[in-house]
Amino acid sequence: KNEVEQSPQNLTAQEGEFITINCSYSVGISALHWLQQHPGGGIVSLFMLSSGKKKHGRLIATINIQEKHSSLHITASHPRDSAVYICAVLNTGTASKLTFGTGTRLQVTL
Amino acid sequence: NAGVTQTPKFQVLKTGQSMTLQCAQDMNHNSMYWYRQDPGMGLRLIYYSASEGTTDKGEVPNGYNVSRLNKREFSLRLESAAPSQTSVYFCASSSRGGNLDTIYFGEGSWLTVV
Numbered sequence: 308k309n310e311v312e313q314s315p316q317n318l319t320a321q322e323g324e325f326i327t328i329n330c331s332y333s334v335g336i337s338a339l340h341w342l343q344q345h346p347g348g349g350i351v352s353l354f355m356l357s358s359g360k361k362k363h364g365r366l367i368a369t370i371n372i373q374e375k376h377s378s379l380h381i382t383a384s385h386p387r388d389s390a391v392y393i394c395a396v397l398n399t400g401t402a403s404k405l406t407f408g409t410g411t412r413l414q415v416t417l
Numbered sequence: 418n419a420g421v422t423q424t425p426k427f428q429v430l431k432t433g434q435s436m437t438l439q440c441a442q443d444m445n446h447n448s449m450y451w452y453r454q455d456p457g458m459g460l461r462l463i464y465y466s467a468s469e470g471t472t473d474k475g476e477v478p479n480g481y482n483v484s485r486l487n488k489r490e491f492s493l494r495l496e497s498a499a500p501s502q503t504s505v506y507f508c509a510s511s512s513r514g515g516n517l518d519t520i521y522f523g524e525g526s527w528l529t530v531v
Contacts, residue, residue: 309459311459340520342520342522348505348524348525348527349522349524349525350507350509350522350525351522352519352520352521352522355518355519393459393460395459395460404462404465404475404476405460405462405520406459407459407460407461408459409457409458409459410459
């Protein structure tokens with residue numbers, strides 16, 4: 308079993324829909340990152356969380372440390388949100404070493 | 418401000434050839450990383466450098482060597498390329514380490530070993 312599991316693996320939505328991507332992890336962590344990878348490969352950091360909730364524009368990330376679970380929400384989705392979204396965790400005690408999920412491929416259609 | 422720059426973007430190698438992937442960051446970051454990304458798998462850490470002059474093995478270091486030439490540059494060398502090293506390689510950097518700081522990635526290097 309992978310230490311970081313994301314669901315769903317693939318997601319298709321229509322423009323305007325509310326989207327949720329989930330990340331569950333099985334180890335103790337000190338931080339969790341959400342990343343976005345666009346077609347063509349570039350990876351951009353969206354959020355870094357250690358507790359609670361963060362919001363940036365139409366993106367919201369939450370984390371529940373007790374349940375070992377994080378969610379990434381996209382409100383009013385748009386075709387430009389089409390990308391692979393990757394969750395990565397920093398295991399407690401493993402300084403600088405992130406463990407990555409395999410990603411959720413999101414396609415938003417008109 | 419270029420961020421993290423890695424070269425080359427695409428490379429085809431024959432089995433047994435050697436090559437070096439170059440990475441440079443202009444954000445004065447202490448930590449730099451090399452990852453590989455394979456279909457159906459998450460990014461996996463090959464090597465990282467917590468500061469200038471130090472390097473440590475990651476999850477999949479076999480077949481690779483690294484050099485932290487200075488604070489800006491962190492290169493990845495394949496001494497004798499194998500088809501199993503066909504992958505997309507990403508260099509990344511962060512100020513102190515992945516836990517508390519945003520991590521910045523290069524655009525990726527697509528390597529094919531035939």
